Amino acid sequence: MRKIAWMLLLLFIVTTLSACEEKLTATGKPATVRVGVFKNVTHAAAYIALEKGYFAREWGDDVKIEVTAFDNGSDLSIAMATGDIDIGFVGPGPATTFFLKSGNFRVVSGSNNGGAVLVARNGAGINGVKDLVDKTIAIPSKGNTNEISLRMLLQQEGIMISRDAGSAHLIVRSPSDALISFRQKEIDAALVPEPWGTQIEKAGLGKVVVDWQAIPPNRGDYPTVIMVASDKLIQRHRDIVKGAIKANMDGIAFIRKSPEEAYGLINNQLKQYSGKGMEKSLIQASLSRLKLTTDVDVKVMEDMAKVSIAARYLKGIKAEELDLSPFVDLSMLAEVKSGQ
Missing domain, CATH: 3.40.190.10 (Periplasmic binding protein-like II)
Structure with a gap:
């Protein structure tokens, strides 16, 4: 019986290690990149990047894109913290909460500000x-x-x-x-x-x-959708993260340049992930009440986190000791902007 128990334990360890082993394409890229979004029009830039194929363009046809749509930021942030998704579009509140618990993902770009x-x-x-x-x-x-x-x-x-x-x-x-x-x-x-x-x-x-x-903070100019990436992806596949940043940037640029066409494309994604579409006038109203941007203001994020501390959503940390600079890595965004 003892021998069988050891064999079962060994099989479990081998199976677990195999499951953790990353599958790569022939070119050394991850075989699958898992992307998380909300079922919400505020994720318009990500929707356009998916609909126009910007992620696929940046990553190559041999990389499978697996999209999961979430109902709220807490669920998406948990998925980031547990390694169930690689790149996510999420609000700074829940993302900060779960980063401080897990410390295994980073903000790499903004996507939009305001909108509430x-x-x-x-x-x-x-x-x-x-x-x-x-x-x-x-x-x-x-x-x-x-x-x-x-x-x-x-x-x-x-x-x-x-x-x-x-x-x-x-x-x-x-x-x-x-x-x-x-x-x-x-x-x-x-x-x-x-x-x-x-x-x-x-x-x-x-x-x-x-x-x-x-709406505070900063009179509406505060992050509502940021892009986060897992530390594992950043460390092993920095080019994939930069490709995602470029796709997000191009999604923003497309909405600014061709808003009328963008409304229909955004609606396609809403239908796919929420099961129902939205009137063009509502999509238009949503986009008129937000600021599409890749910029991330760390100071504003810290101000918001301090409110969470006061509300006891963030525990074990004092407001005066809060420093979110380790949470935000905009080096790849800077490289993409400079054409690197």
Whole structure:
């Protein structure tokens, strides 16, 4: 029995090592690159890069591209931390949280900034942030970029968050469920990424009371979608990461140059990954309320992370000791920009 047990253990070790062994193409590239995106129009640059074949152009036809669409940043960040995807497009909030836990992936580029709005339900008596006292406000998920922005917005007006009277009350609702909650008068307001604010307005259920360029931090010019890559990919296949950065850059350039054509291509990707498309007017509204950019402001990311620390989403670290410079590696972005 002991001999059989040792043989089974040995087989397990060999199988595990084999599974961890990287499969390469004849040219030494990874046989498969796993890319993570959201089922959201804010990932427009990544959608265009996929639809136009920019990733395949940069990596070569012998590299298989495996795309996984996620519903939220926490799930995608967990997948990055556990090595289930190689490159991801995600918000800085959950990405920072899971980087500080795992330390095995890095920010390599930006993709877009801003894109969220505060929308209030008709009849709720909300015309601005000061009116959010004793109101119930929806956020897409705990600790995500939108909640961080909402906490900053409330802090600017000196409004506390709690269940007590005289405070703002937070509730988690996905953006699609927020629209239903508006109808049922379950919530009074929501801080949501576009196009959900526009959809709520078009449905006659509410109005945008704080537009994207007034949402903190940095008046809307804060990272909402960043590109992250695993340390393993960066160390072994720096050229693959640079190719992804170039594909993202070209996706941004295409949207700027050919917005009308881009709307249809983005919709194709939305249909593929979310199961349903979106009206052109909604895609247009979304892209008009964000800033497509590869730039990443580390200081702004640190300001957002400090809000997460105060909310106890990030534990075991003091705000004054926070340093996200190891999390951000823009050296490959700089090389791509300079044509290297």
